[in-house]
Amino acid sequence: MLLRRLALFFALLALSATATRLEAQSGRQPAPQKSPEQREDQERVKVFTEEVRLPVVAFDDYGHFDPTLEMKDVMVLEDGVQQQIRSIRHIPASVLIMLDLDNQITLVKNTNTTRDLAMRVISNLHRGDEVALLQFANGVKVLQDWTTSTEGIPQILKTKLLAGKRGRLSEAMVAAAKMLADKPAGSRHVVIITDGIETPGGKVAYNEAVKQLVAAQATVHIISYTAMIRDAIAGRNKKGPVQGGDGVQRTSTVGAPNPDPTMTDDLLAQADMVAHDIGAQYVITYRPTRPLASAKAGEYRRIEIAPRRTGLTLRARRGYIAK
Structure with a gap:
């Protein structure tokens, strides 16, 4: 299967500034008027x-x-x-965690590790922060809508995650932008746990998805499997992955082993840093x-x-x- 690795755009999204034009009303509220003519004269100043x-x-x-x-x-x-x-x-943070459950490449990435990373972030958030969960693989699904109570989230992550064989990152970014729309500007965070791989043929173009996520004015944090997958593939295929004329990597990963404990520790350290930055x-x-x-x-x-x-x-x- 041809896999399209997304550009390292996400690093540019972190800690995004937003510019807004706010409309307010000023002036005293007019007293009750006795005639339509007088009411027309009392125009509010914008x-x-x-x-x-x-x-x-x-x-x-x-x-x-x-x-x-x-x-x-x-x-x-x-x-x-x-x-x-x-x-x-x-101010309290609104944190949307996006879980990539596309298991096309399993040398490092698996559902258990993704679950552990999500819990690592959530367990380090501050009191008053709210969190939501979104998973994506064959499709996009909201696992948990916005809540400040995280007591039930471990059970959701244990029983509701559904892995697939397609990557739908662009569609997930569009869904994330919509979920963040009504949250206070400056409090919005997106945590994407992903290998950065998307399967061609999705409903949403990547550039359009990026545009909508940028418009959501959120701080984007990436917990990335990408470098670890590349290293694992290089170790298994000493000659390196085969590349076609279009530069797209073609890989086969049958019978992948469990993740190296050192690699998992590195990922957990990423999750700790994300929660650290959100809290600060x-x-x-x-x-x-x-x-x-x-x-x-x-x-x-x-x-x-x-x-x-x-x-x-x-x-x-x-x-x-x-x-």
Whole structure:
């Protein structure tokens, strides 16, 4: 079977900044009027407020979440110009975990390992965070809708996972974007446990799926089997995988062994880091000195962020699309 390995796009999605144009109403509410003419004279004024919401991860000297972050501790530059921070908040996270159950390549990846990785992330989330589960293989299915109670999730992961022989990552990304639509901006996280392989012939084009996931304004975290699968294949096929003229790898993995314990430990370490980053995230807001309304279509704005006190480490995305 021909397998299409997805590009390493996901690394560019992590810690995404979002630009929004908020419409508010200002002015006093008019008193009851005695005539239609008077009511027509009392028009409400519409005020448009532009705001950039920047997810930022903050750690102290020991690599732990810094719970003391304040506006005075952070400097934000947009295209080299310092911005005035309006707010900084640590808010509960909305975490959607996507489980890739396509078992076309089983040298490393299997359902048990995927289950363990999902539980590792969930067990390290903070009180008040909400979580949802989405599995994809032959199709896409919601295993658990949004909840702040995780008591029943181990049983769901134990009994409801259904592996398949197709990869439907693009369709799953579209479903994820829809599930995140009504969650607060800045709190949205997607954790994708995957080997990055998709079977041709799906209902959704990859580029369209990426577009919709980007529009969801979520921070995307990847727990990836990819490098480990590549190493395992190289070990079994000393001559390497056969490549056709189109550059697509063709592999056969019959009778695959259980995953190497060292590889599993590496994956669990990835899961720990994902939960660590989710728990350490703040949302910084600022009104850009250059109005978003003046941006050209597709305009990219570069972001730099720096700590203003010793011992503080910050991490954020390097830029955003203004329009």
